[in-house]
Amino acid sequence: MLQIFLGAISLGLLWAIVTIGVYITYRILDIADLTVEGSIVMGAAIAASAITRGINPYAAVGMAFVGGLLAGLITGLLHTKLKIPPLLSGILTMIALYSINLRIMGKANISLLRMHTTYSTFEKLGINHNGSVIIVGIIFVGCIIGVLYWFFGTEIGCAIRATGDNPQMVRAQGINTNTTIILGLMISNGLVAIAGALIAQSQSFADVQMGIGSIVIGLASVIIGEVLFGKRNFFSRLMSLVLGAITYRIIIALVLKLGMPANDLKLFTAITVAIALALPVFRSYLKPIKKSMKKVD
Numbered sequence: 001m002l003q004i005f006l007g008a009i010s011l012g013l014l015w016a017i018v019t020i021g022v023y024i025t026y027r028i029l030d031i032a033d034l035t036v037e038g039s040i041v042m043g044a045a046i047a048a049s050a051i052t053r054g055i056n057p058y059a060a061v062g063m064a065f066v067g068g069l070l071a072g073l074i075t076g077l078l079h080t081k082l083k084i085p086p087l088l089s090g091i092l093t094m095i096a097l098y099s100i101n102l103r104i105m106g107k108a109n110i111s112l113l114r115m116h117t118t119y120s121t122f123e124k125l126g127i128n129h130n131g132s133v134i135i136v137g138i139i140f141v142g143c144i145i146g147v148l149y150w151f152f153g154t155e156i157g158c159a160i161r162a163t164g165d166n167p168q169m170v171r172a173q174g175i176n177t178n179t180t181i182i183l184g185l186m187i188s189n190g191l192v193a194i195a196g197a198l199i200a201q202s203q204s205f206a207d208v209q210m211g212i213g214s215i216v217i218g219l220a221s222v223i224i225g226e227v228l229f230g231k232r233n234f235f236s237r238l239m240s241l242v243l244g245a246i247t248y249r250i251i252i253a254l255v256l257k258l259g260m261p262a263n264d265l266k267l268f269t270a271i272t273v274a275i276a277l278a279l280p281v282f283r284s285y286l287k288p289i290k291k292s293m294k295k296v297d
Contacts, residue, residue, distance in 0.1 A: 001257075006130040008253040012246030013137025014202060015221065017144060017195035019245040020238065022218030024188040029181060030164040034090035034215055038097030039071040039189040041211040043196025045101045048110040048206035057118045061197045068193025069186045071097060076182030101208050109207040117201035133202050140198065144191065145238045152234060160184045213266045220269050221245040223276040 018040060025033040043064035050060035071093060078089035102108070122132035151157045162170045163180040170177050192214075200206040225244020231237045252265060260268065 003130065004253050004257060005250065006134070008249040009246055010130045010133035010137060010202070011199075012249035013134060013141055013242070014195055014198050015217065015249065016137070016141050016242040016245035017198070018192050018214060018218050019221040019225070019241045020144065020148070021188040021191035021195070022215065023222050023237075023241055024184055024191075026219065026222065028161055028164045029184045029188075031086040031181075031185070032090070032215075033075065033086065033185060033188060035071055035075045035093045035097070035185070035189050036090075036192050036215045036218060037211040037213075038094040038101070039068045039192045039211075040196035040199075040214050041101045041206075041208060042067045042071055042097055042104070043193030044200035044206035044210060045104040045110075045196075045208070046193070047197030048112055048200050049104055049106075051112060051115050051117065051201070052110060057116060057120075057201060061118065061194055064193045064197035065190045068190040068196075071193070072186035072189030073182060075189070076178075076185040079185075080178035080181055098208065105206065105208065108209075109205055112201060112204045112206070115204075117204075118198065119201060129202075136198065140194065141242055144194075145235075145242070148238060149235050156180070156183070213269065216266070216269050216273055217248070220273045220276070221248045223273060224248050224251075227276065227279075 018036070022033075022036060025031045025036075046064040046067045047057070047060040050063055051057055055063075074096070075086075075089045075093045078084045078092060079086045084092070118136050119129065119132040122135050123129065127135070152161055159170060159175045160180045160183055163175075163177050163184070167177045170180070196206075196211070199210070221244040222241060223244070224247050225240035225242070226237070228247060229236075229240035229243045231240060252268075255265075255268065256262065
């Protein structure tokens, strides 16, 4: 049972990076960006291809980050310059990335078994795989949270945050909202690509289909984090996203332990997200009932 929890925590830390990327577009920019499903595979494809060619695994993660930035840039340009709706822009980029990822890998999947990865250094010290993933995950998540907390406190970072809340006000201040949207999408997909690179190294393979449902998993982790761990300030929100991703993975591990078929996990996640997103509506239905009960009392 302990190994199941450690496995859930290790995977949750890696998916926390995806969750942070999804949060930037979904909560900060108010955009449901489906590019995520392609950029996570792009990160895995670039890292796996680089590692099999003898490139340092940390350099491979950096290359994956650049690939994610470019994916976000394409979506941003489609939306801001060609005036394509953001949802459709993400879908178009996601579809294009499928072919691009196949080109990068040269085939549908790449094995990383017996390859030197970011976890190998710690495994050589006698730490098991889950422990190594947890250490690397904490290092990457800690660095990312630190950089993002600093960046979104700068002038350009505050402009990106304000763009999602009130774009008219941002434009009135002389800020180009097209630029802030593109930057937000680039940062988001860059982070997702980093996660893809780390996940591929953790599971020892990259597959062109591994991104299916990643946007829903990211949304589920965002919502769980906000509901369970709060959103008082920006730093606490970032921490709640990490805890939400870990909690989601623990829930999935427990559900599987209780006997749910693995094929039903996507359905379970979709229902969870739908219920969580519909909570405000359910509360509005309950208000009249609560009022009538108070009158009776």
